Amino acid sequence: MIQKLIAERIKYRGYHREPYEQYQENVRQHYSGIAGKFLRSCSIVSLHEPLASSFFKRGAFPVQGSKNILDVGTGAGQLLTHLVRHADADARIVATDLSTEMLKRAAERFADGRIDYVTAALTELPFEDNTFDCATCGWVLEYLPDPEPGLREISRVVRPGGRILLQCTENTVFGAMSSRLWKCRTFQRAELQEECQRVGLNWQRELWFTKAHRLFRLGGIIVELTKTANHHEHGDAESAASAE
Numbered sequence: 001m002i003q004k005l006i007a008e009r010i011k012y013r014g015y016h017r018e019p020y021e022q023y024q025e026n027v028r029q030h031y032s033g034i035a036g037k038f039l040r041s042c043s044i045v046s047l048h049e050p051l052a053s054s055f056f057k058r059g060a061f062p063v064q065g066s067k068n069i070l071d072v073g074t075g076a077g078q079l080l081t082h083l084v085r086h087a088d089a090d091a092r093i094v095a096t097d098l099s100t101e102m103l104k105r106a107a108e109r110f111a112d113g114r115i116d117y118v119t120a121a122l123t124e125l126p127f128e129d130n131t132f133d134c135a136t137c138g139w140v141l142e143y144l145p146d147p148e149p150g151l152r153e154i155s156r157v158v159r160p161g162g163r164i165l166l167q168c169t170e171n172t173v174f175g176a177m178s179s180r181l182w183k184c185r186t187f188q189r190a191e192l193q194e195e196c197q198r199v200g201l202n203w204q205r206e207l208w209f210t211k212a213h214r215l216f217r218l219g220g221i222i223v224e225l226t227k228t229a230n231h232h233e234h235g236d237a238e239s240a241a242s243a244e
């Protein structure tokens with residue numbers, strides 16, 4: 001209770017409350033500049049990048065067998081590095097980010113012909129429906145003014161039954177501190193779960209970096225989602241009803 005109150009007091013209330021275009025421009029500037037330069041070093045110091053390898057290694061989120069893989073908000077390639085290591089030799093990996101500068105930084109790390117780099121907003125992914133077997137989205141959703149269009153877009157481009165590894169900043173004291181540093185919002189687990197379910201993404205299981213992270217509720221919300229095979233958008237349901 002006290003934790004939640006403190007988290008509420010210190011959480012960042014910036015970008016995600018701004019009009020849509022303005023927030024995108026601010027995020028781009030933020031990551032194209034100094035924050036983006038130090039992003040990878042911070043992920044190493046905080047152990048976010050190295051510890052994420054356990055998700056792919058231990059089989060929590062296996063990518064073997066997936067031929068089309070999407071990484072949304074690639075940043076400095078913190079998840080991409082694990083995808084590259086574990087994906088099949090003939091897999092295609094698409095790395096996207098709002099900031100072309102961040103994609104350039106990621107591209108410098110990997111000389112891998114399987115990767116395509118595409119500058120794109122999470123809310124307007126330039127891919128056909130049901131293109132990807134699985135997707136990763138690490139610490140991106142918290143930048144959107146509203147998470148729903150982002151989740152809906154991920155749900156659209158992943159095939160039915162496909163899996164998504166989602167990482168989001170949680171509304172804890174550490175999460176709120178991180179939200180100030182990285183200028184993003186935080187989520188309550190229940191709220192995020194509801195948003196996911198609404199767009200046909202099943203909250204399959206929660207993951208933690210380590211047992212200590214689970215015990216002390218550290219490391220944020222990390223969840224494996226699966227796209228429901230028979231999810232109907234509101235519009236579809238309405239048009240089906242009016243056609244009857």
Ligand SMILES: C[S@@+](CC[C@H](N)C(=O)[O-])C[C@H]1O[C@@H](n2cnc3c(N)ncnc32)[C@H](O)[C@@H]1O
Nearest residue numbers: 031073074075078097098099121122138139143
């Ligand atoms: C905190 S970094 C996360 C990097 C990496 N995914 C990871 O797991 O550490 C956030 C990244 O998301 C990108 N980003 C923020 N909002 C975005 C949006 N709406 N669409 C695409 N990328 C976005 C930023 O440019 C930045 O590179």
